Amino acid sequence: MTVTFKDVKADLLDQIALGALRPGSLMPNEMELAERYGCARATVSRAMRELADEGIVERKRKAGTRVRLSPIRQARFSIPIVREEIAAQGAEYRYALVDRTVQVVPDWLRGRLDLTPGQKMLHLTCMHYADGMPYQHEDRWINPETVPAVLEADFSALGPNEWLVAQLPFSTAEISFSAIEADQELADHLGCAAGNALFRTERTTWLQGRAITLVRLTYRRGHRVTTQY
Amino acid sequence: MTVTFKDVKADLLDQIALGALRPGSLMPNEMELAERYGCARATVSRAMRELADEGIVERKRKAGTRVRLSPIRQARFSIPIVREEIAAQGAEYRYALVDRTVQVVPDWLRGRLDLTPGQKMLHLTCMHYADGMPYQHEDRWINPETVPAVLEADFSALGPNEWLVAQLPFSTAEISFSAIEADQELADHLGCAAGNALFRTERTTWLQGRAITLVRLTYRRGHRVTTQY
DNA sequence: TAGTGGTCTAGACCACTGA
DNA sequence: CAGTGGTCTAGACCACTAC
Numbered sequence: 001m002t003v004t005f006k007d008v009k010a011d012l013l014d015q016i017a018l019g020a021l022r023p024g025s026l027m028p029n030e031m032e033l034a035e036r037y038g039c040a041r042a043t044v045s046r047a048m049r050e051l052a053d054e055g056i057v058e059r060k061r062k063a064g065t066r067v068r069l070s071p072i073r074q075a076r077f078s079i080p081i082v083r084e085e086i087a088a089q090g091a092e093y094r095y096a097l098v099d100r101t102v103q104v105v106p107d108w109l110r111g112r113l114d115l116t117p118g119q120k121m122l123h124l125t126c127m128h129y130a131d132g133m134p135y136q137h138e139d140r141w142i143n144p145e146t147v148p149a150v151l152e153a154d155f156s157a158l159g160p161n162e163w164l165v166a167q168l169p170f171s172t173a174e175i176s177f178s179a180i181e182a183d184q185e186l187a188d189h190l191g192c193a194a195g196n197a198l199f200r201t202e203r204t205t206w207l208q209g210r211a212i213t214l215v216r217l218t219y220r221r222g223h224r225v226t227t228q229y
Numbered sequence: 230m231t232v233t234f235k236d237v238k239a240d241l242l243d244q245i246a247l248g249a250l251r252p253g254s255l256m257p258n259e260m261e262l263a264e265r266y267g268c269a270r271a272t273v274s275r276a277m278r279e280l281a282d283e284g285i286v287e288r289k290r291k292a293g294t295r296v297r298l299s300p301i302r303q304a305r306f307s308i309p310i311v312r313e314e315i316a317a318q319g320a321e322y323r324y325a326l327v328d329r330t331v332q333v334v335p336d337w338l339r340g341r342l343d344l345t346p347g348q349k350m351l352h353l354t355c356m357h358y359a360d361g362m363p364y365q366h367e368d369r370w371i372n373p374e375t376v377p378a379v380l381e382a383d384f385s386a387l388g389p390n391e392w393l394v395a396q397l398p399f400s401t402a403e404i405s406f407s408a409i410e411a412d413q414e415l416a417d418h419l420g421c422a423a424g425n426a427l428f429r430t431e432r433t434t435w436l437q438g439r440a441i442t443l444v445r446l447t448y449r450r451g452h453r454v455t456t457q458y
Numbered sequence: 459t460a461g462t463g464g465t466c467t468a469g470a471c472c473a474c475t476g477a
Numbered sequence: 478c479a480g481t482g483g484t485c486t487a488g489a490c491c492a493c494t495a496c
Contacts, residue, residue, distance in 0.1 A: 073308035179408030197426035224407035
């Protein structure tokens with residue numbers, strides 16, 4: 001069996017974990033490792049590159065590769081579409097449009113999205129249910145100047161998230177997680193008491209520098225997001 | 230100038246963004262793209278592999294490469310050390326050890342960490358302050374069987390997180406985010422009222438299949454974590 | 459079973475940057 | 478300026494899997 005980049009990567013990780021390669025220490029260069037492992041330099045290179053991408057190791061030309069003093073820990077969370085999230089749990093998904101209005105953008109939102117005063121936005125409120133129980137409350141603003149078709153879209157059956165994803169293949173976004181206390185309206189929708197702690201995701205989406213949408217997703221009580229790294 | 234994998238990747242992204250490559254559509258295979266771009270297959274391969282890693286595209290042997298119907302959105306959060314997190318905000322960091330006990334592992338924890346009944350764990354409670362204000366409450370369990378030195382460590386000045394990072398260069402972990410309601414003790418420590426919604430991070434860490442530590446980090450009221458993608 | 463992606467190799471040139 | 482990583486190439490073999 002030939003030596004693969006995964007073999008090299010795993011062995012290097014072991015050496016780091018076992019302390020043979022100490023944090024801050026200089027690792028052998030690619031040629032030397034290639035000889036040691038009996039493989040091509042490209043193989044070592046890919047192993048090292050992945051370690052660098054994962055924040056385990058730090059690479060600099062001429063200076064060589066070092067084990068990071070404190071590894072940059074990164075957690076990756078996938079951002080699923082609610083329907084798929086619920087289906088993945090084996091529950092039945094149901095969607096409901098609660099409210100739809102077109103209104104002048106409030107000041108707090110105008111600042112956030114860098115909009116002109118007096119501009120109108122589409123404001124949607126929706127609920128997502130899992131097996132008939134409230135799962136997620138969606139409070140969304142969409143910019144019709146960026147996505148004109150949104151004013152004709154029918155959101156009574158299909159949620160705005162799925163509609164937007166189908167319309168716009170691509171975008172950049174900022175996402176934040178926080179804990180909030182339920183107001184009476186949220187409590188009613190999500191079947192909990194006012195004041196209960198709820199997990200909230202807030203996402204702002206841009207396409208080529210122009211604001212598309214801001215959405216606040218508030219989950220039923222007890223929700224948690226999890227990932228491994 | 231020769232064609233680089235970045236050129237290929239950027240061009241493919243453009244084609245997807247502009248709609249020339251529609252979601253769900255089958256892309257040409259690597260050989261064909263290599264000819265089209267006038268480069269080696271390995272170059273195309275790397276470009277496509279990165280698109281796949283980023284969740285833009287889906288690859289299957291024999292079936293070919295397709296543009297994902299809805300891109301898998303992934304958010305990366307960096308997991309900083311508290312002290313660096315606070316320092317990055319320009320605030321002064323202070324640490325305090327609140328409590329330290331060695332006790333038999335409670336059942337709920339034993340199940341989580343796959344430990345033997347009756348095993349003893351080090352239980353630490355700490356506080357982290359920013360400019361003198363409560364910032365984060367840390368409730369941590371450490372397994373002395375995996376990290377024997379921990380029983381001799383002095384946590385009165387250095388937080389257990391930093392101590393562990395220095396001891397164990399590497400580990401796998403599971404992390405989760407949730408919203409909780411403050412009990413009286415948390416409220417006292419964090420300077421809020423009992424019942425307030427607080428943001429919590431829970432992290433379980435393993436080294437080669439053996440549990441190292443479980444930690445619950447609860448932040449002061451109003452905390453949020455943010456990232457872009 | 460045939461077609462696709464996944465990977466390795468050996469060699470080459472280049473780009474960055476620390477000594 | 479010399480050493481390191483970064484990348485490309487052309488060819489090869491392999492592994493998976495849809496058909």
